[in-house]
Amino acid sequence: MSELWALTASASDVDAETRSIARGEIEAWLAAGGCGVALATCHRVELYGFGDPPALRAVRLTGRPAITHLLRVACGLESVIIGEDEVLHQVREALRGARSKQVLERRLHRLFETAIATGRKARSGRTESSGNLAQSAVTWLRRSADVSGRLVVVAGAGRMGTALAHSVALAGAEVVIASRDAIRAARLARMYSGYGVDLRAGAELAGRAAGVAVALGGRWSELELVAESGLPPIADISAPQSVPEEVRRRMNGSFLGIDDLYRRSEPLPGAYIKDAERLVAARTDEYIAWAERAS
Numbered sequence: 613m614s615e616l617w618a619l620t621a622s623a624s625d626v627d628a629e630t631r632s633i634a635r636g637e638i639e640a641w642l643a644a645g646g647c648g649v650a651l652a653t654c655h656r657v658e659l660y661g662f663g664d665p666p667a668l669r670a671v672r673l674t675g676r677p678a679i680t681h682l683l684r685v686a687c688g689l690e691s692v693i694i695g696e697d698e699v700l701h702q703v704r705e706a707l708r709g710a711r712s713k714q715v716l717e718r719r720l721h722r723l724f725e726t727a728i729a730t731g732r733k734a735r736s737g738r739t740e741s742s743g744n745l746a747q748s749a750v751t752w753l754r755r756s757a758d759v760s761g762r763l764v765v766v767a768g769a770g771r772m773g774t775a776l777a778h779s780v781a782l783a784g785a786e787v788v789i790a791s792r793d794a795i796r797a798a799r800l801a802r803m804y805s806g807y808g809v810d811l812r813a814g815a816e817l818a819g820r821a822a823g824v825a826v827a828l829g830g831r832w833s834e835l836e837l838v839a840e841s842g843l844p845p846i847a848d849i850s851a852p853q854s855v856p857e858e859v860r861r862r863m864n865g866s867f868l869g870i871d872d873l874y875r876r877s878e879p880l881p882g883a884y885i886k887d888a889e890r891l892v893a894a895r896t897d898e899y900i901a902w903a904e905r906a907s
Contacts, residue, residue, distance in 0.1 A: 614662045616723065618678035619670040622656040622690070623871050626669075628852040631657045634670055641666040647714055649724060651685070651706040653699055654745055654772075654851045654870050655692060658685075660724075662717050680896050682723060686731030687888040692873050695884050696744045698775075700731040719903055730895045734888040745873060746775035746827075749847035750783055752868045753823040756845035760784035762822035765814050769796045772827035772849060777804055780825060788821075790814020818843055828854035835859050849873065 621634040635657045638650045648661030659665070660682060665672065673681055681690070686703045688695040707724040710716055753759060762785055766777045769791040777800060781787050787806035790813065791797035797808030809817065815834035818824045819842065826832065826848040835843075836856055847868040848855045860867050 615674050616660070616662055616678045616719070617665045618673040618681055619659045619665055619668050620656060620673065620681065621658070621668075621670040623692075625671060628869070628871055630669065632852040634668055637666070637668050641668075642713070647717065649706050649710040649716070649720060651682075651703060653702050654849060656685070656690070658682075660720060662720060676896065676900065679723065679899055680892060682727045683730045683892045683895055684888075686727035687734040687892060688731070689885065689888055689892070693744060693748060695735060695888070697735070698744055698772075700728065700735070703731065704728050719906065722902065722906075723899060726895055726899045730891060734884075734891050744775060745849050745870075746772060746779045746825075748873055749776065749825055749849050749868060750779035752873075753780075753825060753845055753847050754783055756866060757822045759822045762786060763788060763817065763820070765790055765818045765821045765824045766827075767791070767811065767814055767824065767832055767854070768827035768829075768850070769793065769800045769808070770827065770829070774800060776825040776827055776849070777801075777806075780804075781806075785822065788814065788817055790817070812837075818846075823847070826850055826854050830854060831856060 621631050635652055638657065638659045642648065642650060646666060648659050651658040660678070684690050686700055688699050691699050703724065760783065764780045764785040765788050766773055766780055767790045768776065769789055777787055777789060781804040787801060787804040789797040789801040789806060789808040790811050791808065792811055794808055794810040801808040811832060812834045815838055818835065819838040821844050823844050824846040826846065828850050832854045833856060836859060843863065845866040846855055846863065849870050851870045853869050855867065
C-alpha cells in the first residue's frame with residue numbers, strides 16, 4: 613500500500629512570493645492529471661496525496677506526521693491565531709474542490725473528513741472566539757492611527773474583504789469598499805452604511821483615508837499612482853501581497869503584511885492547545901487504525 617504524503621510551504625519556512633509559486637506548481641500538477649487535495653490559506657500552501665508526489669519546493673511529510681499535520685491545521689494549531697475559524701472553512705473547501713474535479717482515493721477522502729470533524733470538535737469546547745486575521749489586521753490599524761469616525765478603505769469584496777469590512781465598521785470607521793467589481797463593492801458597502809468604488813477610485817481615496825485594509829487576489833497596481841503623495845497605514849492580508857513592492861518600500865514601517873502577522877502572533881491560549889493536541893493524537897490513532905483495516 614502506498615503511503616500518505618503531504619507537501620507543505622508555510623510562512624514559517626518561506627515568504628509569500630515563494631508560496632505563490634508553489635501554489636502555481638500544485639495547480640499545474642493537478643491540471644496535468646495528478647491526484648491529490650490542495651489546501652491554500654493565507655499562510656500556507658499544501659498538497660496531500662498517495663503514490664508518487666510531485667517535485668515541489670516544499671517540506672515533505674509522510675505517514676503519521678502528515679496525518680497529524682493536517683489535523684493540526686484543521687484545529688487551527690498551525691495558524692497565526694490559534695483556533696481561528698477561517699482555516700476550518702478552507703480545509704472543507706479544499707475537499708469540496710477536489711471532489712468536484714476528480715475521484716479521490718478513499719483514504720484521502722476519509723483523512724479530510726476526519727480533519728474537518730476534528731477541527732469542529734476542537735472548537736466546540738471554546739468559551740469564546742480566538743479571533744481571526746481580519747480582526748488582528750484592524751487592531752494593528754487602530755494602533756497605528758485613530759480610525760474612529762474617519763474614512764478607512766477596504767480593498768476586496770470577497771470572504772476576507774467582508775471580514776475586514778466588518779472589523780473596520782466595529783472600530784467605528786466610515787467604510788469604503790474598493791473592488792475590481794464596483795457593483796459587488798457597493799453591495800457589500802451597503803451592509804455597513806458605506807459606499808463602493810472600483811480599485812482606481814479606491815486608490816485615490818486611500819490618499820486621504822485614516823487607514824487601508826487589503827484582501828485582494830492579484831496586484832493593486834492603481835495604488836502606485838498615489839504613493840508619492842503619501843499613504844496612511846496599510847494592512848494587507850492578501851497572499852501574495854496585493855500592495856506593490858514599490859509602495860511597500862515607501863511606507864516607513866506603516867505597512868503590515870500577511871507574514872508580519874505570522875511573526876506578531878499573540879500569546880498562545882494554553883488550555884485550547886492542550887485539549888486540541890490530545891484530540892489530534894486520538895483522532896490520528898483512529899484514522900491509522902481505520903486505514904489499516906481498509907487496506
